[in-house]
Amino acid sequence: MELFRLDNQVAFVTGAGSGIGQRLAIGLAEAGADVACFDLPASRGLGQTAAQIEELGRRALIVTGDVRQKNDLRQAMGMLESGLGPLRVAINCAGIANAHPAEDMPLDQWQTMLDINLTGLFLSCQAEARSMWAHGGSIVNIASMSGSIVNRGLLQAHYNTSKAGVIHLTKSLAMEWCQTGIRVNAISPGYTATPMNLRSEVAEQVKQFEADTPLGRMATVDELVGPAIFLASQASSFCTGINLVVDGGFVCW
Ligand SMILES: NC(=O)c1ccc[n+]([C@@H]2O[C@H](COP(=O)([O-])OP(=O)(O)OC[C@H]3O[C@@H](n4cnc5c(N)ncnc54)[C@H](O)[C@@H]3O)[C@@H](O)[C@H]2O)c1
Numbered sequence: 001m002e003l004f005r006l007d008n009q010v011a012f013v014t015g016a017g018s019g020i021g022q023r024l025a026i027g028l029a030e031a032g033a034d035v036a037c038f039d040l041p042a043s044r045g046l047g048q049t050a051a052q053i054e055e056l057g058r059r060a061l062i063v064t065g066d067v068r069q070k071n072d073l074r075q076a077m078g079m080l081e082s083g084l085g086p087l088r089v090a091i092n093c094a095g096i097a098n099a100h101p102a103e104d105m106p107l108d109q110w111q112t113m114l115d116i117n118l119t120g121l122f123l124s125c126q127a128e129a130r131s132m133w134a135h136g137g138s139i140v141n142i143a144s145m146s147g148s149i150v151n152r153g154l155l156q157a158h159y160n161t162s163k164a165g166v167i168h169l170t171k172s173l174a175m176e177w178c179q180t181g182i183r184v185n186a187i188s189p190g191y192t193a194t195p196m197n198l199r200s201e202v203a204e205q206v207k208q209f210e211a212d213t214p215l216g217r218m219a220t221v222d223e224l225v226g227p228a229i230f231l232a233s234q235a236s237s238f239c240t241g242i243n244l245v246v247d248g249g250f251v252c253w
Contacts, residue, residue, distance in 0.1 A: 003233060003235040004031060005032050005233065006031040006229070006232060006233055007033075009089055011025075011028045011088065012077075012087055012089070013028065013038065013090070014039070014091070015093035015142075016037035016045075017037070017046040018043065018194070018195055020194055021091070022048070022221075024224060025037050025091075027224075027228060027229060028089065028228070029058040034053075034058050035059075036063055036084060037060060037063065038063045038064070039064065040064065047062065067116060067120030067123060068119065070123050073124055076127070077131045088138070089138050090128040090132075090139045091140045092142060093142040094120060095162075097159050099202075105157070105158065113158040113159055116162075125173055125184065138231060138232050139183070139185070140185055140231045140232055141186045143167045143188045143243060144188055145245060145251055146160045146163045147162075147166060148243075152208075166186060167186055167243050171241040174241030183239065183240040184240060185244065186242070187224065187228060188243055188245045188246065189219060189246050190245075191210070191219065191247075192218055212250065214248055215248030217248065218248075219247075227244050
């Protein structure tokens with residue numbers, strides 16, 4: 001299916017050292033892309049992501065930095081352009097999750113969540129769009145169903161708010177950039193089996209998550225590859241500003 005191929009296109013993935021971002025970076029390579037993999041310097045998985053991309057016969061570039069730092073992202077774009085070529089596809093997956101009752105959540109916990117999940121994603125989009133400006137491209141933001149619904153039993157007002165922001169930021173950027181050839185879309189995963197769901201706060205809740213999901217289980221990271229390739233590729237050439245919910249039916253109930 002040529003429409004879904006990304007042969008020889010250059011892609012950039014934030015949060016590529018773990019979980020969904022790692023799997024999506026490899027998925028882009030499976031579709032034919034060369035991939036720059038961005039994560040924190042402390043990330044232990046980046047090398048593994050790059051090795052798997054290279055095993056597929058594609059080029060991989062490891063770039064470390066923090067999505068909160070504009071200069072890290074600017075440097076990443078420079079390294080990517082000189083190392084791999086012009087950027088065509090970006091997937092913004094870097095994010096954190098934690099929980100605390102809203103009534104006494106420390107301000108710094110609130111602020112850190114917004115700084116990484118929302119402002120960091122904005123700075124990523126900004127850097128990526130500048131790099132795509134001359135030729136267009138596709139940006140895919142990983143939001144969450146928590147941006148549209150409130151997860152029963154999870155005390156994460158800051159996380160939910162950050163993801164609602166990602167969904168509306170996606171629509172706003174899509175409209176601002178609609179004449180440039182840059183499309184901006186979001187994916188809202190439901191509960192997905194990644195290290196994020198191995199956090200002690202949620203250990204007891206995973207069984208409930210699965211019971212509450214119409215398909216009766218969490219998603220595997222593999223199940224996010226198809227939606228991401230769709231939005232990254234020409235298969236979605238008339239989609240911009242959408243929020244593709246990939247949740248096993250969760251938001252229907
Ligand atoms: N796992 C789920 O159930 C689920 C559901 C919906 C949405 N999501 C979203 O998917 C994304 C990935 O989640 P995951 O479950 O794969 O988590 P994960 O913890 O496995 O991966 C997140 C990655 O982001 C990186 N990261 C964190 N802060 C960063 C920063 N400041 N700069 C650069 N990189 C940073 C981490 O180092 C990590 O490698 C997140 O945005 C998350 O909110 C996850």
